[in-house]
Amino acid sequence: MKHSKTVILASVLALSLMAGCSSNSNNNPGTNASQTNEVKESSGTEKEAPIEISIGSTWNLPSADGNPTQKYLEEKYNVKFINMNLTDESFKLKLASGEIPDIFPGTLQEADMANYARQGIIATISTDEIKQYMPKYSADIDAIDTAAWGIALVDGKNYGVPRIWLNGRYGFIPTYNGAWLNKIGYTEAPKTLDEYEDVLTKFRNDDPDGNGKKDTYGMTGRGKSARNQLFNEVFASYGINPYQFMLTADGTVTWGGITDQAKEAVKKINSWYNSDLIDPEFLTDDQDQINTKWNSQKIGIKDNYMYHHLYGQLEQDKANGFPVVYGKGLVGPAGKTYVMSNGPLQTPLMFGKQLEKDDKKRIKILQMLEDLATNDEVYLKTTYGEEGVSYDMVDGVPVWKKEYLDTPQLQNDLGTGGFYNPFVDRSLSNAKFQMPADKQAFSDKLNAGNEIISDLLGPTPLESKTKYLANLNTLEDSFYSKVMVTKGDVDKEFESFKADWLKAGGQEMLDEATKVYQERQAALK
């Protein structure tokens, strides 16, 4: 009896071990090709074999191999693409199974970058080389924020091509129900925090929808998730956002959520809540609720969108049937028209470790990226396809032909978009192509005059962030939920929270942030 048991157990274990051992070979799709290249080069006169590049992007996946965009790029640059066709979940698995793409997806977090760097998954790439092969792009980056060059640093080495998100230069826009504003006697959006409070009060108490019932609120908020957006315009009028690093007067880094300004802002919100001016369900509301309440005129103010979302909402606004008034940042104790923004800095574009050694491939990729980002023809071809066929130029801006808008499958068939061009919406040189005249006008109207408050460090990897941030945010989320609706002493509760926050790793995080920030400032001089 025992003997047979052992046999069975042993064979099962053996099977398991075999399965485990056999499948851990590193499988880099590109290595073989590059070796062939090196051999062919030395033989001289024959045409070079195309360089194989595997793309791990999860954005705008093309319908099939051999699409026009792919063919265009392959011919132009003498490369061959391997579409890994990943999603965010399957990407991590591919990594885990040892298949490391040449080009990584753009949707990663800074903690991922730090981990990959330390685990030897991504390649170091010198900023000098980037500037050499991507001169125009580098100039674009400098024009927006030189801090972008520091984002890709891990332990002093650079791990990717910096990226910026153009819309990150703008902030969230306080938006008002125009019909209601008129009803309570405002001809335009409130400009100061005091005016805002007045509007809020009248939206609640003065029956702005004229139905004889007190069933309207000034606003609700995103209490359920994305807490950095909750009441963002109010915090901005005090000069902060509770979920961002910011600079103090003495050159150190602090966290918006524990500042005195935050405390004052919370006191204000608390007084509004206790005066029944804020929808009490804000604690559990999210985008869905905010939007439906707005559509149905249950609330008169919303703050959950930036200009490009609002641009997309124009048709729904028309359907809703009431005028929409866009406001600027509220002038409050901070004295300026501040708006909250997530900032233009993004995690850089990373490359698989194999590119460190493969100079040819690396340089070729950099050259392609430069063109994709800054060359008009290449940009248009990879983002819109063929002029006259898939798009028309209208006043210098490409406009999709009708069938491509109605059936986006056709766009995927073309292969246009973020998959082959990681710089869609992220290239200053080609920003002009993303903005038809009316959208540009809309953006100017909404964004002009607003000064953004964004995170001091952006997506910089910090050890202490990895260790503490999730817990610190939980602590802050819970506390803010309580303190905004409390009937107790806001000052006292806030001070107690601040002490807890610092003790729970917050102080350590601030110290590290200060160090990194000061190092960066020194490097830029």
Next chain:
Amino acid sequence: MKMTTGEKVFQVILFLFILMLCVIAIYPFIHIASISFSAPKEAGRFGFHWFPRDVDLFSWKQLLTQKKIWIGMKNTTLRTVIGTVLSLIAMALAAYPLSRKHLPHRSFYTMIIVFTMFFSGGLIPTYLLIKDLHLLNNFWVYILPGLIPTFSMLIMRNFFMTIPVEVEESAKIDGANDMRILISIILPLSKPVLATLGLWAAVANWNAWFDAIIYVTDTDLKTIQFFLREVVVTSADAEIFGRVTGAANLQYETSIKAATVIFAVVPILIVYPFLQKYFVKGTMVGSLKG
């Protein structure tokens, strides 16, 4: 059968209670279906949706003209039918021997199987295994890894254990072997259990979405649940949403999402009514103690 007054009252109360339950159970379906047929202003309205106050078929037109959702529906249907049938067969092949007390080393086999309900290697080694078995981007990846749901199999086993030994013994005397007994005697007596477990397997197959995300990159193999996730969980970003569903008119976002949900759910809802005949009282022939 005459009812006493007490019983009549009970029936009325019961009826009302069940009716109320049905109303709150059916509401989500009505709400979502209504939104799918609503024009943008109505679709975006806050509150309850019992019927569309303003009907617009645009979303359904948009949805039904997309090639890929029909591909998804085909794949999902195929995997559900094939997967359920094969699952039932595999479960029976497992449950029957394990239900026979005279199986040598019975508790050992049961133990190593139950163990797998609690301990598994996790995503990465499973992914590597699937890869090594050449099941990536292969239709059978939808069937094979999930072939035997142990929970269900144990239920089948326990049910087989309630069939009296006499039945088996008399068949053996007539010269039948275990395989024949299983097929000709045991299974016909197990219709309710087979219907239940078959339904469970069918629904599990129908609703599965994670395997389509991680094991399959070929769009022609994706399931309807994959496309549903894409649509419902997608960001509010206009550009991304337009890419996924074709809403050149973004105000249809809400109703397109609703239509996709309904589309993905209706086919499987139709299955149970057909199986109800197996759940009628007294389908058991002969005496079977509980």
Next chain:
Amino acid sequence: MEKAHAVTFESANIPAKQTKIRRTWREYKKSKYLLLMLLPVLVWYAIFCYGPMYGILIAFKDYSPVLGTWDSPWNHFAYFDYLFNQSPEFPRILRNTVIISGLNILFGFPAPIILALLLNELRISLFKKIAQSISYLPHFFSWVVLSGIVFLMLSPSTGPVNYVLGWFGIDPIYFLGDTRYFRFSLVVTNIWKEVGWGTIVYLAALSSIDQTLYEAARMDGANRWKQTWHVTLPSMLPIISIMFILSLGGILNAGFDQIYNLYSPAVFEVGDVIDTYVYRQGIVNFQMGLTTAVGLFKNVVGITLVLGTNYIVKKMGQEGVL
């Protein structure tokens, strides 16, 4: 299973081990069809379940995709230490997990049984069939889709539940935003979603009850309640037992999908469970090892409970899982 060790003339000359092997071989030959049926099943388990089993080691390692499972360095119990000792939240999330799961089992387990019995009592067959098919509808929608509707239903200002409470003079309750009611809301909405679906297996059991037992009981003068108590429930005990044991195995899975879609920071204190906590950790970091470690912890607890209840159930005379 093993026959008693029979002492015969011949066995004096044959070593005990060989007799055992021979006996086992004979038993195997007798049950050869059964084993033939079982063989492909075992092969399947070996390949698909035991094949990847080595992945449990990731719970004890500092996993790196480049090195793979075998070569990644051990960090032994680092994740468990982090979870139990270092995360300030662990006592709270463990408590929430157990309480919510416990409530789900306490109320959610009997609910489908009771509903099955009630449905069984309906006289109008058509209504019964329709009611069955409708009651399981919510099961088919994911929590992503249902949560919006739940918020609507439980809203303190516009929800019908509070509306009805108003008839009884009760002030509106902010179910999903109030720490006093959140867990209760989770349990009730979970029942709403799953009770209809859960009745199916019990209806199957009910339909296999021998009708003659009922006739016998009626002849003994038993009314409906007595019949239920003495015939129906005992007949259902086997299926109820095994469903109960198996549901205990998942006690530390408090329902991530539901909680994630319904919770908010306002109710973290009572609603944050192990899985939601680990999920938030994972957003900030590539925490593959931590997830595996947590999964392992949950499963160890699960199997312990299953073995424990299994033992008790068998002692009570029912068939268990093992």
